[in-house]
Amino acid sequence: MQFVTTILCGGAGSRLWPVSRELHPKPFIRLGDGQSLLQKAFLRGVGLPGVTEVMTVTNRELLFATQDAYREVNSAGLMMSFVLEPCGRNTAAAVAIAALRVAEKHGPEALMLVLAADHLITDQRAFADAVSKARDLASAGKLVTFGIKPDSPETGYGYIEAEGNKVRRFVEKPSLEKAREYIDSGRFLWNSGIFCFAAGTMLQQMKQHCPEILAASAACVQQSRTAAGEDYSQIELDAKTFSSVPDLSIDYAVMEKSDQIAVVPCSIGWSDIGSWTALGNLLEPDSAGNRIQGEAVVHNTHNCIIQSNDRLLGAVGVDDLILIDTPDAMLVAHKSSAQDVKHIYAQLKASGHAAYKLHRTVHRPWGTYTVLEEGNGFKIKRIEVKPGASLSLQMHHHRSEHWIVVHGMAKVVNGEKELYVNTNESTYIPAGHKHRLENPGILSLIMIEVQSGPYLGEDDIVRFEDRYGRA
Secondary structure, three states: OOEEEEEEEOOOOHHHOOOOEOOEOHHHOEOOOOOEHHHHHHHHHHOOOOOOEEEEEEEHHHHHHHHHHHHHHOOOOOEEEEEEEOOOOHHHHHHHHHHHHHHHHHOOOOEEEEEEOOOEEOOHHHHHHHHHHHHHHHHOOOEEEEEEOOOOOOOOOOEEEEEOOEEEEEEOOOOHHHHHHHHHHOOEEEEEEEEEEEHHHHHHHHHHHOHHHHHHHHHHHHHOEEEEOOOEEEEEOOHHHHOOOOOOOHHHHHHOOOOOEEEEEEOOOEEOOOOHHHHHOOOOOOOOOOEEEEEEEEEOOEOOEEEEEEEEEEEEOOEOEEEEEOOOOEEEEEHHHHHHHHHHHHHHHHHOOHHHOOOOEEEEOOEEEEEEEEEOOEEEEEEEEOOOOEOOEEEOOOOEEEEEEEEOOEEEEEOOEEEEEOOOOEEEEOOOOOEEEEOOOOOOEEEEEEEEOOOOOOOOOEEEEOOOOOO
């Protein structure tokens, strides 16, 4: 029987700003061991017995970053598939389309394990045992959720009241008093957001409990573009029809309504890493209780979470603070207000400030660019192009560019000319000229780009040809 691990890689991770941004969300945050939460979810999924395919549901803008992340850790050689969303429509739409794809490819009896890309599970053996139990229940026609045995009265999680594998009810995030009652009763589990089911069972239950979501999702699949190879497939969802799919979580749409729900109680070292406090707790504390990542010097400072990977941070005479420094933004918050960081993110997004969406270093399918400095009429970037990669053939209406190669060699189209630019050489591209940058070598190409003009926005770009499908 086919067994498909499905990874849902969405959400902004607004409570982990300024490291998490819209185009560098929580799943891409690297932990102390160098692996991202997304990579850990991938390894967790492929490490299970019997997995035949890994399907990832993500925003289409994150496809190449996701593929790069997988490429670093993937040695399994499994079938890889992608569902590319033009916008977020919550987990019910994501699960519906994933289940439709799996049922079409492998049959309705194929089993699916749905994982969130931004959770952490530290006990792989216990997780594999829980998945084995869930597969048995799913094969018997159940929609299975994983309930985490709680060790504290958390108010940030939903709860499941259970009796063995039977779900009595789902409960929303409770008050602290209610959470303590739940823990004391011994009947309640944290709702982990991990699911296992046969594709056909989920589709049948969606047809019964949320037919409008299933119908809109099926219509979207029919209108969407697909591509496939020997061990790869993807579907790029049609923006118009996908935006009409109702925005609802799979819990609300199906799990809380169905009479075919089962739960597997488990202790697997699970955390949804929902705040800087949770992320900071992964670091070892010093003698004063400070948890520090990066370079920091502290004096008379206690129980703080400090992250500063790009420059030295000093802290004097402060307690119980969160201090997170990035090249273009810094967060200072009291640990008791860790959940409220999302309000800063929301204000930045509402005002259109770039810091909600992008870091100074931005990942592209061909490599990265970093904004070094910008001012009135100019912007300076550091551009790194992967070996063999190429930017699109493009043109700008409002800016000219001066390219200086500092490492490697560039193959450049500049108007009607094609030329090679070596280290310590440069070329000038006037506004209105078609141009393309390519790295023909086996080493990374690094160059400095100086932009000049009255408008320097990233949307001043006309693409004529692009190997990554963006033209």
